[in-house]
Amino acid sequence: MSISSFKQFDRSERWQPNRSLNKWIQRSIVAIFGLFALISILTTFGIVMTLLVDAIPFFEEVPLADFLTDTEWTPLFTRKEYGIFVLISATFLTSVIAIAVALPLGLLSAICLSEYAPRSLRRWLKPALEILAGVPTVVYGYFALLFVTPVLRSFIPGMQPFNSLSAGIVMGIAILPMVASLSEDAIYAVPSSLRQGAYALGSTKREVILGVVIPSALSGIVASFILSISRAVGETMIVTIAAGQSPNLTLNPLVPVATMTAYIVQVSLGDAPAGSLAFKTIYAVGLTLFLITLVLNVFSFWFVRRFQQKYE
Amino acid sequence: MNTNTLENSVTEVIFQLEKVSVYYGSFEAVRKVYMDIPKNKITAFIGPSGCGKSTLLRCFNRLNDLIPGARVEGKITYHDKNLYSKDMEAVEVRRRIGMVFQKPNPFPKSIYDNIAFGARVNGYRGDMNELVEQSLRQAALWDEVKDKLRENGLSLSGGQQQRLCIARAIAIEPEVLLMDEPCSALDPISTLKIEELIQQLKQNYTIVLVTHNMQQATRASDMAAFFNVVTSEEGKRSGYLVEYNETIKLFNDPQEESTKEYVSGRFG
Ligand SMILES: Nc1ncnc2c1ncn2[C@@H]1O[C@H](COP(=O)(O)OP(=O)(O)OP(=O)(O)O)[C@@H](O)[C@H]1O
Ligand SMILES: [Mg+2]
Numbered sequence: 001m002s003i004s005s006f007k008q009f010d011r012s013e014r015w016q017p018n019r020s021l022n023k024w025i026q027r028s029i030v031a032i033f034g035l036f037a038l039i040s041i042l043t044t045f046g047i048v049m050t051l052l053v054d055a056i057p058f059f060e061e062v063p064l065a066d067f068l069t070d071t072e073w074t075p076l077f078t079r080k081e082y083g084i085f086v087l088i089s090a091t092f093l094t095s096v097i098a099i100a101v102a103l104p105l106g107l108l109s110a111i112c113l114s115e116y117a118p119r120s121l122r123r124w125l126k127p128a129l130e131i132l133a134g135v136p137t138v139v140y141g142y143f144a145l146l147f148v149t150p151v152l153r154s155f156i157p158g159m160q161p162f163n164s165l166s167a168g169i170v171m172g173i174a175i176l177p178m179v180a181s182l183s184e185d186a187i188y189a190v191p192s193s194l195r196q197g198a199y200a201l202g203s204t205k206r207e208v209i210l211g212v213v214i215p216s217a218l219s220g221i222v223a224s225f226i227l228s229i230s231r232a233v234g235e236t237m238i239v240t241i242a243a244g245q246s247p248n249l250t251l252n253p254l255v256p257v258a259t260m261t262a263y264i265v266q267v268s269l270g271d272a273p274a275g276s277l278a279f280k281t282i283y284a285v286g287l288t289l290f291l292i293t294l295v296l297n298v299f300s301f302w303f304v305r306r307f308q309q310k311y312e
Numbered sequence: 313m314n315t316n317t318l319e320n321s322v323t324e325v326i327f328q329l330e331k332v333s334v335y336y337g338s339f340e341a342v343r344k345v346y347m348d349i350p351k352n353k354i355t356a357f358i359g360p361s362g363c364g365k366s367t368l369l370r371c372f373n374r375l376n377d378l379i380p381g382a383r384v385e386g387k388i389t390y391h392d393k394n395l396y397s398k399d400m401e402a403v404e405v406r407r408r409i410g411m412v413f414q415k416p417n418p419f420p421k422s423i424y425d426n427i428a429f430g431a432r433v434n435g436y437r438g439d440m441n442e443l444v445e446q447s448l449r450q451a452a453l454w455d456e457v458k459d460k461l462r463e464n465g466l467s468l469s470g471g472q473q474q475r476l477c478i479a480r481a482i483a484i485e486p487e488v489l490l491m492d493e494p495c496s497a498l499d500p501i502s503t504l505k506i507e508e509l510i511q512q513l514k515q516n517y518t519i520v521l522v523t524h525n526m527q528q529a530t531r532a533s534d535m536a537a538f539f540n541v542v543t544s545e546e547g548k549r550s551g552y553l554v555e556y557n558e559t560i561k562l563f564n565d566p567q568e569e570s571t572k573e574y575v576s577g578r579f580g
Contacts, residue, residue, distance in 0.1 A: 193417040199378060201430035201484060202407025216420050
């Protein structure tokens with residue numbers, strides 16, 4: 001039955017909602033947002049296609065088995081080897097160090113900010129944190145190379161001028177504001193009625209935070225963790241500047257390495273002729289990087305969906 | 313003036329309020345309340361919405377401490393000790409004075425953990441399973457949830473959530489139970505069950521009950537306090553205590569005109 005057939009029941013001329021205009025506005029809004037959604041989907045699709053178009057010829061020349069099992073990465077040398085795990089090890093190492101710095105410190109600052117800091121402090125500390133997140137990473141890169149590395153070298157014997165330790169630490173500092181800010185949002189969103197309920201049972205502040213607030217905000221906190229892990233894996237500038245460009249299958253944080261991103265930068269800026277096999281390697285590396293971040297993001301999406309709390 | 317003290321009665325006084333005012337910032341939400349709350353009795357707070365019943369209730373377990381800007385003036389004693397003195401620990405106070413909130417607020421944890429939480433933070437040494445079952449039984453919820461104790465408390469219906477909150481509050485065996493409209497989200501059957509529970513708890517607990525339901529106040533309470541709102545010249549609405557007496561007297565023979573209108577439903 002259409003809406004208009006209810007007309008006979010209307011009591012008064014004073015009520016005349018403009019249904020056709022509403023419908024029209026509704027449709028155009030859907031169309032505009034649909035267009036934007038389409039653009040972002042097409043962009044993603046385009047990126048994947050670009051990666052695939054050049055990665056496929058690469059894998060026609062280099063068997064996938066070699067790609068996954070070689071222990072050296074020397075596409076620019078005469079004796080060529082293509083062991084992607086050389087680059088993955090470096091990415092893994094720098095990311096783990098960064099995460100070890102960023103997650104605990106980020107979570108602690110989030111807890112401090114939302115639960116302990118006075119409201120007035122929170123009001124300007126939070127935006128300050130977000131500004132810190134916007135400092136260009138190239139600045140952090142030189143901070144690592146020119147400040148952190150010399151300081152660390154003064155007491156760590158055998159540390160090389162380029163190394164994953166200081167790159168990782170500084171990268172951790174760079175992503176810390178993001179972790180802190182996102183976790184803080186999640187913690188702040190926990191309804192105060194839950195806090196009151198916990199206090200009313202005779203809990204101390206610590207018990208309220210650890211027993212109720214953090215568990216209630218868990219899905220948001222974990223989402224912020226995973227997002228920052230993706231950022232660490234994809235981070236480019238800091239590791240290119242401070243960790244070096246020497247592909248090295250190692251988990252030693254004191255020696256130069258080349259992460260996947262640093263390698264892509266190196267080849268893009270270098271003189272490997274476009275279309276050569278050496279140049280195509282960056283598409284294979286890019287595709288690997290894309291897959292790793294995709295898995296992380298899908299996991300994060302699943303996790304948030306699975307554990308998200310709905311408060312009435 | 314009416315007398316709000318229980319001088320001539322035999323029962324022991326557990327809370328004594330002397331000129332208690334509560335402010336939110338500069339707004340005076342509750343004005344100069346004097347009253348004595350008897351031990352092991354049920355005291356009902358009634359009055360129109362916004363007259364400060366919840367606000368006053370939160371003074372008894374110092375929950376107003378948590379609200380930024382909230383301030384309590386005057387003196388509240390609990391067993392003759394000043395509730396707001398420096399050496400009184402708010403955490404210890406709240407462990408002895410439990411609360412059920414106006415809106416159900418179960419933790420986003422399993423039904424089991426909702427109840428075990430309070431027991432754990434208070435160092436309960438007994439059998440946890442037994443405590444959970446007994447508390448749920450007392451709150452008339454056990455039969456509905458006994459097969460899904462591991463499910464999230466938020467998956468329950470509103471009324472079930474409220475009973476979970478009641479179970480959670482009585483699990484830590486407080487001495488006083490503050491109940492802020494505990495039945496407002498419940499159906500008549502569960503309401504009756506909760507009222508039975510309240511009667512049963514009376515032997516060991518002191519209960520302060522906020523309610524909008526006149527029948528409930530007459531059925532359940534021994535003492536009743538009627539609060540009303542005065543509007544100041546600047547248009548601020550402050551709550552104050554109009555009349556406080558034994559429930560039978562307050563309902564059958566109210567001294568104040570506004571009480572009479574309110575309890576007979578002709579308020580407004
Ligand atoms: N956290 C708060 N901050 C500021 N003002 C508040 C706060 N809580 C309550 N008030 C104000 O205090 C007054 C009393 O509120 P309260 O919640 O105590 O009323 P109530 O009697 O419990 O009403 P109801 O029957 O509707 O629950 C109201 O004017 C309200 O606006
Ligand atoms: Mg209320």
